[in-house]
Structure formats: C-alpha cells, structure tokens
Amino acid sequence: EAQVTQNPRYLITVTGKKLTVTCSQNMNHEYMSWYRQDPGLGLRQIYYSMNVEVTDKGDVPEGYKVSRKEKRNFPLILESPSPNQTSLYFCASTGALHTDTQYFGPGTRLTVL
Amino acid sequence: KQEVTQIPAALSVPEGENLVLNCSFTDSAIYNLQWFRQDPGKGLTSLLLIQSSQREQTSGRLNASLDKSSGRSTLYIAASQPGDSATYLCAVSLRSGAGSYQLTFGKGTKLSVIP
Numbered sequence: 001e002a003q004v005t006q007n008p009r010y011l012i013t014v015t016g017k018k019l020t021v022t023c024s025q026n027m028n029h030e031y032m033s034w035y036r037q038d039p040g041l042g043l044r045q046i047y048y049s050m051n052v053e054v055t056d057k058g059d060v061p062e063g064y065k066v067s068r069k070e071k072r073n074f075p076l077i078l079e080s081p082s083p084n085q086t087s088l089y090f091c092a093s094t095g096a097l098h099t100d101t102q103y104f105g106p107g108t109r110l111t112v113l
Numbered sequence: 114k115q116e117v118t119q120i121p122a123a124l125s126v127p128e129g130e131n132l133v134l135n136c137s138f139t140d141s142a143i144y145n146l147q148w149f150r151q152d153p154g155k156g157l158t159s160l161l162l163i164q165s166s167q168r169e170q171t172s173g174r175l176n177a178s179l180d181k182s183s184g185r186s187t188l189y190i191a192a193s194q195p196g197d198s199a200t201y202l203c204a205v206s207l208r209s210g211a212g213s214y215q216l217t218f219g220k221g222t223k224l225s226v227i228p
Contacts, residue, residue: 004156031214042220043157043202050214058215090156097214098144098206101159 002027004105006091012111013081021076021108023091029103031094032074033058034066036087037107043090049074050097081112115140115207119219126193127227134188134222136203141181144206148177148188151200151221160201161188193226200224 004025013019025032033048035058045058049068063085065077074093078085091105116139126132136146145164149157161170161177163186169178176189190197200221207215 033214033216035218040220043204043218045215045217048214056214059217092157094214099162099164101147101162102149102157102204102216103159104149104156106156107154 002103004091004093004103006089006105006108008108009106010109012113014113015082016080019078019081019110021078021089021091021110023074023076023105024072025074025091025093025103026072027093027095027103028071029093029095030071031097032068033092033102034064034074034076035090035092036060036085037090038087046076046089081110083112086110086112115205115217117203117205117217117219119201119203119222121222122220123223123225125225125227128193128195130193130226131189131191132193132224134190134201134224136186136188136219138184138186138205138217140205140207141184142207143181146177146179146186147204147206147216148175148186149202149204151202153199157202190224193224195226195228198224198226 034046035043047066049055089108092102094100147162148160163179174191200223202221204216204218
C-alpha cells in the first residue's frame with residue numbers, strides 16, 4: 001500500500017530536550033515536505049526537499065532542522081524544542097512537482113511543556 | 114506573498130443538498146490548485162488537483178473549477194451525505210522560482226452534513 005508514515009504519532013516532551021520525528025514514504029517520491037498545523041493559522045510549510053541532500057526552507061523554518069540522506073526518509077529535528085512548537089505536524093510527499101497530488105502522513109501531535 | 118482564503122469557515126447543510134465551497138488566492142502565477150479533505154485527528158486526503166491550464170476537474174460527486182485570472186476556485190459537492198462531513202482545504206503551488214516546492218494552504222471550511 002502506498003503510504004507516508006510518521007513516528008511517533010503522539011509525543012509529550014519538555015523544553016530543550018532534542019527530539020526527532022521520522023517520516024518515510026514507500027512510493028519512491030523525490031519531493032518531501034513538512035508542515036505544521038495550528039488553530040487559526042492553518043497549515044504552514046516548514047521545510048521541503050527536492051531530492052537526496054537537497055533541502056530548502058518553507059515559511060516557518062525557525063527552530064527546525066531536516067536532513068535527506070535517503071530518498072524514502074525525511075526526518076524533522078527539533079534541537080531545543082520550545083512551547084511555541086506545540087503543534088500538529090504533517091509530512092507529505094509527491095512524485096511529480098506541480099503535476100502530482102500530495103500524499104500526507106497521519107500526523108504527529110507534539111506537546112512541549 | 115501568496116495568500117489563500119476560504120469562505121465560509123464553517124457550513125452546515127441538510128443531507129442531499131448541493132453545496133459550493135470557495136477558495137481565493139492573491140497571486141495568479143500558480144502551477145496548480147488542490148483540494149483536500151481532512152477528517153478530525155487524521156491527515157489530509159487529496160480530492161482533486163487542477164493544473165493552471167485547466168478549468169475544472171471532476172471526481173464522482175465532486176467538481177472543482179479554477180479561474181486563475183480572478184484568483185478563484187470552487188468545490189462543488191452534489192447530493193451531500195453525512196460522510197462528507199469534514200474540513201476541506203485548498204492549496205496553491207506558486208511559481209516562485211525554478212524548482213521550488215512550496216504550497217500555500219487556506220484555513221479550510223468545516224462542513225457538517227446533517228442527516
């Protein structure tokens with residue numbers, strides 16, 4: 001089954017404790033992206049990747065890091081999480097830029113205390 | 114900067130009614146526009162994608178139109194069912210430079226179909 005998976009699905013952590021949210025897709029897609037969704041603000045793009053070792057900032061990259069060492073994986077790293085990073089996070093991928101649909105993961109609900 | 118607006122923010126209709134959801138965007142230099150559905154606590158599911166050169170796309174009871182020059186798109190749902198209850202999001206892919214992969218989302222319309 002074609003899918004995007006994220007882990008963990010739920011995470012409660014404390015300020016400053018480094019964490020990684022993993023994202024993996026099994027569709028051999030080149031393009032992957034991370035979003036956060038907040039009430040009243042909607043979905044906002046954090047980072048995206050056009051291919052292995054190619055990443056770029058989205059609209060709200062501050063406080064986040066990403067890496068793309070393998071085509072299928074695109075982890076999101078929070079080096080020193082803060083309460084304002086409490087949010088619902090989505091990973092997405094697409095096979096053809098601008099002509100193919102986006103496939104979204106199920107989401108990771110992060111709470112930073 | 115591209116801005117995407119969806120009106121109304123919430124909509125409640127009786128089962129069987131036809132309805133229209135609206136999406137507007139400020140920059141017409143787009144590659145495509147997509148409509149998504151989001152169920153509570155779930156990820157987004159793609160419904161329809163309209164390329165900038167197209168005027169509409171249809172899938173089952175759904176029909177999406179695009180008027181790029183006026184910066185508007187509509188999602189028409191025919192014969193609504195309670196299972197259509199969800200939040201509907203539109204997103205545009207902006208021509209912001211060669212090889213850019215950036216999507217801008219509206220805040221969504223929460224649809225409730227009453228049995």
